[in-house]
Amino acid sequence: MDLIDKKSIEEWEDADRPNYFSNENLKYPYSELPFYDQYHLVKIPTKDEFVEHVDYWGEGRIPTNDGDSGFRDCYNVNRQYQCVSNGPDRDCKIPNRIPVYDENACDTSSYIKNHTVKLVTLMSAPIIEACARDIARIVNPVVGSVVVFGFEIDSPDIRRLVKELSAISMYYCPGYVLSDYFDGLMTFSHMAFLSSENIEKELYNAITAGKMDTAVAIAKSLHRTGGSSNIAKVVNKALNGGLESIMTFAYKLWDSGEKDIVTKNFPTAFKWIFNEDEIEIVSNHYENTKLKLDPTNDEWHNRLAYGTDRGNGGTTFSWVMLPIWKDDKVIFKLKNIEYNMHLRLDIHDNSAGDRKGWGSQNLDDVRYNWKLVPMNHGYKVVFIIVNCQYDQTLKLDNNVDKYGDRQLWGHNGMYYDIENFMWLVNKSTD
Template identity: 45%
Template sequence: MHSISAWKLARRPNYITNKDKTYPYSEVPYLGEYNLVKIPLSLNNLIEHVDYWGEGRITTSAGISGFSDCYNVNHVFQLVSNGADRDRKIPNRIPVVNYTNCDTSSYIKDNSVKTVTIMGAPINTSCAKDIARIVNSDLGQVIAYGFERDSQYSKNLINELNKKAIFHCPKYTLPAGLRGLTLFDSELALLNLTAVKDHLYNNISAGSYDVALELTKNMNNDTGSQAIGEVVNKLILNAKANVIAYAYKLWNSEDSQIIGNSFPAAFSLIFKGDAVTITNMEYQQALKLNSDVDSHNDRFASGDRADKTSKNVSWKFVPMWVNDNVVFKICNMESNMYLKLDAETDSLGDRKALGSSNDNETNHQYFVEPLMKDETLVFHLINCEHHQALKMDVNVDSNGDRLLWGHNGDPRGQNNTLNWVIYDNTKVWEKGIIEI
């Protein structure tokens, strides 16, 4: 039970272990709405650290808690509860009137704190709102020690912080200054939007898709969905091939709508298996299969000089998860044949691309890798067996068409003929040419 008389008689705070921030109200009772000097004096100099319900650094046989260089928000008459400083006044204390009326607005300015920590103590709605009020939305972070993600206390905090675009980041490595609290074996890190986007980008780039999906789910609201799209665009701009595997994982999760909301339209077309036209960016010819078959009943693939809408230039992508990556079969809608590369090479080491009635070989699988070229989203289509990217011949036949080849060279190189644009073949569906 808190007692004003016990608090008044208590020894002064320990400013040997803890740094004295010379805050004028640290040893003064709660002053409510009086005309106080609020910190920081200028928002150009944010407060580095506030520990909510903190009591300063405490070391006991059970473990270490608290921090020695921060402000500590606590009950107006709370004394240090454990350790060598037990029953002393709390260092650098900023008071609240009680545990259910957590209002530091007379003492701390809005949006003014870089780091807020809280350890073990209850996070009611009032506490969560005050933490969200003081933490800076652009640079801030909130670390909650000893809380489970699905507890009501965590939900209270997350709900309030999400309104400021501060999100829970799973598997986040704490900065050195926030580690070492051995009294707790878990923590929740909630970071500002810039840090969240970096965390998402890095996890996708590293292939940590489970972490990326959890973070994406956390961000999927009014304040975060645009940021997901910004990360996707950055991955594409930097030619990070993992973005397509990340999209596959999202597509096969309960949050598949994120693909439609935050990714370029071509991603939805690819994963839905919609009819698409695949057009070479360099020559503006749509991919098709020729009508004649060879001795193996395969058809040569080529670009059509004019057709962009018929069934023969309509394709669908069939995604598969193989060897920890997403690969695709590419099926022609007219002939129901799948693209592959010839076993034989020409004098340059290139392989002709063919349509095949079977689809059960690695030769029928492709990596589909997005990148930006001249502000246009394009894709490299790389055969998984031969590691050759599809390209069009520089020469045309008597009809003005160009043969399709696997390129014997860097499949991710700067050769413009490797770039393919994928778009919806809407005219085909409008005319009813193809049945879904």
């Protein structure tokens, strides 16, 4: 043992006891003992199911002019002969300390049971591999979280932490808002790592609230660290609930260059739509009935829109959905390939308030804009197609004309039978 080590030990042994006036005394027996490694030690938690909070390299609450650092009521993992480094308790023993040998051998397995900590924090201290492994060992991957302060996302420290936490299905959650528990701390940039279940909640809530930049950032983080299945679960939940904003989320991913996320985690129809592939728009209610335009135009060169179950494929039934970003959401124009016309609703309605669907080459008003509401229906994904001008949903007439075709309408009023308003998006066939 060299002189510096001996001096450190002597200084620690002579140091004042921990300050349990400003810090809550958790009555842990190792705060004033050195690191014991393989001795038969009492591990926490002893009776409770979880340890609420462990601050890695923590020294207790330290007030500063710029706010506080550390916490009053948690266990502090630190070196066996480390004293409080600054503040009014400087050179005192660290309150509620769990000792590790040193920063290169930080292993708390003799003191803390596996996966029993609900919150692990770390403030502006190095995260070496041993530290990252130990954090991943103690945090509970189901209900736990890890919050670190003062790091850049592309730093080696964070890369080490990401590697270990991803292995237990915990992922970085961009934009995570800290709870009131963290009030009063110095202003640090923070990064939060959450369990699969909790990051799915954060992603779903961001999509629901229209916070698309946050939703895209969370999805990117999950995709890059092995959490793509969590994105797929959120997408499926949104489709089960008919969440309209899932369409905008998919568009923002696609438009930001994250096409792989859409391709891998959304139904295939989303890829066809945003890739502007030629598709067929098929009634889910009337089997094999596809949307088309009348081969005959009226005096203004417009063409009525119909659904027909006659014919196989080709450009007659081919459409392209053209996305438009407007008012912080995605809407579409529906373009027919055969006649190079876009779908709209009539200015005039019938006695029920319904409006006929037309193909036209005039694009100067909102009648040509549509929103898509996707949802799961049985084993299929269907779309409700709603006109932005009149808030009317596309449907086919219950009756057929002399050719066996059904007039396309925009429906006025409530959905009495939602089956009538569901459309499938299929890839066009030659």
